[in-house]
Amino acid sequence: MTALAKRFLLPEEERPVTEPVDPPVLQVRGVSKRFSTKRSDTLALSNIDLDVAEGEFVAVVGPSGCGKSTLLNVVAGFEAPNEGEVLTSGTPIRGAGPDRVVVFQEAALFPWMNVRANIEFGLKLAGVAKQERRNRAGEYLKLVGLEAFQRAFVHELSGGMKQRVQIARSLAVDPKILLMDEPFAALDAQTRDVLQEELQSIWQRTGKTILFITHNVREAVLLADRVIVMSPSPGRIKREISITLEHPRSPDSHAVVDLSADIREELRNPEHLAEGPGERWTI
Amino acid sequence: MSAAAGTLADAPGKSFSARVPWKAVRISMFYLGLLGAWQLVYLAEVWSPYVFPGPRDVYDALRFNIENGDLWEAGKVTIQRMVIGYSLSIVIGLAIGVAMGSLKWVDETLGSLVLGLQSLPSVTWFPLALLWFGLNERAIIFVVLMGSVNSIAISSRTGVLGIPPLQLRASRMFGGRWWEQTLYVVLPGMLPAMVQGLKLGWSFAWRSLLAAELLFVSISLGHLLQVGRDLNDVSQVVAIMLVIVAVGMVVDRLVFGRLEGWVNERWGLRQA
Numbered sequence: 001m002t003a004l005a006k007r008f009l010l011p012e013e014e015r016p017v018t019e020p021v022d023p024p025v026l027q028v029r030g031v032s033k034r035f036s037t038k039r040s041d042t043l044a045l046s047n048i049d050l051d052v053a054e055g056e057f058v059a060v061v062g063p064s065g066c067g068k069s070t071l072l073n074v075v076a077g078f079e080a081p082n083e084g085e086v087l088t089s090g091t092p093i094r095g096a097g098p099d100r101v102v103v104f105q106e107a108a109l110f111p112w113m114n115v116r117a118n119i120e121f122g123l124k125l126a127g128v129a130k131q132e133r134r135n136r137a138g139e140y141l142k143l144v145g146l147e148a149f150q151r152a153f154v155h156e157l158s159g160g161m162k163q164r165v166q167i168a169r170s171l172a173v174d175p176k177i178l179l180m181d182e183p184f185a186a187l188d189a190q191t192r193d194v195l196q197e198e199l200q201s202i203w204q205r206t207g208k209t210i211l212f213i214t215h216n217v218r219e220a221v222l223l224a225d226r227v228i229v230m231s232p233s234p235g236r237i238k239r240e241i242s243i244t245l246e247h248p249r250s251p252d253s254h255a256v257v258d259l260s261a262d263i264r265e266e267l268r269n270p271e272h273l274a275e276g277p278g279e280r281w282t283i
Numbered sequence: 284m285s286a287a288a289g290t291l292a293d294a295p296g297k298s299f300s301a302r303v304p305w306k307a308v309r310i311s312m313f314y315l316g317l318l319g320a321w322q323l324v325y326l327a328e329v330w331s332p333y334v335f336p337g338p339r340d341v342y343d344a345l346r347f348n349i350e351n352g353d354l355w356e357a358g359k360v361t362i363q364r365m366v367i368g369y370s371l372s373i374v375i376g377l378a379i380g381v382a383m384g385s386l387k388w389v390d391e392t393l394g395s396l397v398l399g400l401q402s403l404p405s406v407t408w409f410p411l412a413l414l415w416f417g418l419n420e421r422a423i424i425f426v427v428l429m430g431s432v433n434s435i436a437i438s439s440r441t442g443v444l445g446i447p448p449l450q451l452r453a454s455r456m457f458g459g460r461w462w463e464q465t466l467y468v469v470l471p472g473m474l475p476a477m478v479q480g481l482k483l484g485w486s487f488a489w490r491s492l493l494a495a496e497l498l499f500v501s502i503s504l505g506h507l508l509q510v511g512r513d514l515n516d517v518s519q520v521v522a523i524m525l526v527i528v529a530v531g532m533v534v535d536r537l538v539f540g541r542l543e544g545w546v547n548e549r550w551g552l553r554q555a
Contacts, residue, residue: 077456078452078456095455096452096455096456096458097458098456100456101457102452104452104453107447108450108452109453110453110454110471111550112550121454121457121467122457125457125463126459153548153549153551154551155549155551
């Protein structure tokens with residue numbers, strides 16, 4: 001393997017072993033999840049281990065049915081695993097909670113509240129006083145560039161604006177980790193480009209820990225420090241790829257395009273990557 | 284010159300036709316026409332005036348009831364019963380319906396009972412109410428409750444099931460106590476599917492109440508109707524019927540019309 005390949009693609013056994021002083025923000029330990037019906041028995045997740053460190057941006061990619069959304073639901077606490085456990089900062093999770101807030105793909109805002117009230121909702125449940133709520137909501141409205149729309153109703157917003165509101169609503173409660181479940185999958189290409197760029201800049205400014213689920217490899221490479229490639233039946237982690245390119249990255253840069261091509265190939269053909277995609281790596 | 288004048292005159296002409304409240308015009312034309320037809324049939328003396336009163340007779344009967352204060356007193360009693368009965372019905376119906384929508388076993392057990400009891404006309408509860416509570420307000424409010432609680436419960440169930448699951452998840456992940464979740468998310472989230480049910484519940488309650496009041500001996504709108512019959516005063520009967528219809532329409536407009544408008548605006552269901 002070339003040095004470049006080593007730099008960008010570190011197989012599991014070669015990852016440097018470091019003993020962290022603080023427990024990672026998120027630890028997924030031996031998680032398995034089985035869906036059983038009368039007719040079928042599916043192992044959606046098989047023995048998943050994953051650590052996410054403070055401030056890290058981790059993307060999980062894989063074809064549909066590889067269990068990536070199930071993984072997010074387990075981490076969020078919407079579904080309990082059959083085996084294993086999920087810990088945040090060393091403490092096992094018990095159900096859903098404001099330390100792990102999800103940005104959903106769609107339709108998760110409350111239509112009876114205007115934009116501002118949606119952003120303030122989590123703060124209200126957290127018992128934050130009214131004035132403080134207003135200030136913080138204002139701050140996050142500004143962060144996602146929606147100050148002018150604070151009184152708009154949800155149905156008046158475009159798809160991209162709705163996702164911005166979801167991001168603001170989630171960041172407002174200052175979660176330990178932001179979970180994103182294919183947040184840009186339903187958007188048109190232009191809007192997606194803009195939001196990916198904004199998410200990079202939001203991540204750089206806030207230093208938030210993010211776990212990002214997507215089926216779009218380019219998106220994963222564009223955004224993440226580390227890409228987790230999953231494979232289906234049973235859903236398991238196939239490979240982890242560290243991406244050390246400087247942020248902000250451009251979706252059209254050679255590095256991003258080439259690496260995405262390699263990972264896509266890896267998803268299609270398990271042997272390809274082992275031969276050393278670093279040879280195609282020219283930056 | 285004429286062309287210029289034409290274009291100038293055109294704009295105000297259009298805005299004039301836009302300014303005319305055509306809907307109100309159509310509605311008033313319809314009712315005026317109805318009133319005219321009524322007067323004509325009355326004048327033609329197809330039926331004797333003792334059976335078929337004219338608009339004037341009904342107007343006089345209405346004025347008489349207003350001037351001697353009976354109508355106000357009766358109306359007050361009826362509206363008060365309605366408010367108490369319907370409010371109780373909403374509280375109980377919501378509790379039952381939300382339980383049915385969220386817990387499968389409640390839906391299977393209590394749910395079947397609620398559906399079954401819906402086939403029972405509400406007045407048939409009246410004899411039972413008299414035996415249980417005696418001839419008093421509690422009996423009549425019980426009838427109103429039984430008349431409307433089913434439809435409120437059924438529509439609450441639909442309302443709970445109609446909330447998009449992602450919205451419930453989104454609310455759950457922000458934590459908070461169960462009553463906060465209920466108050467801020469579940470109840471408002473139910474509304475679009477519930478507006479029609481609330482309206483239906485109100486009209487069932489209104490019908491049950493008036494049916495019960497016909498059988499009840501104390502002043503009320505239903506009782507005034509019964510008095511008209513006892514005195515063979517057909518004008519009074521028609522006058523009170525008109526009042527009953529009017530109250531129904533006013534409540535429909537003021538309460539449910541507004542609620543519907545609010546829901547449509549927030550959810551973007553229809554262009555206002």
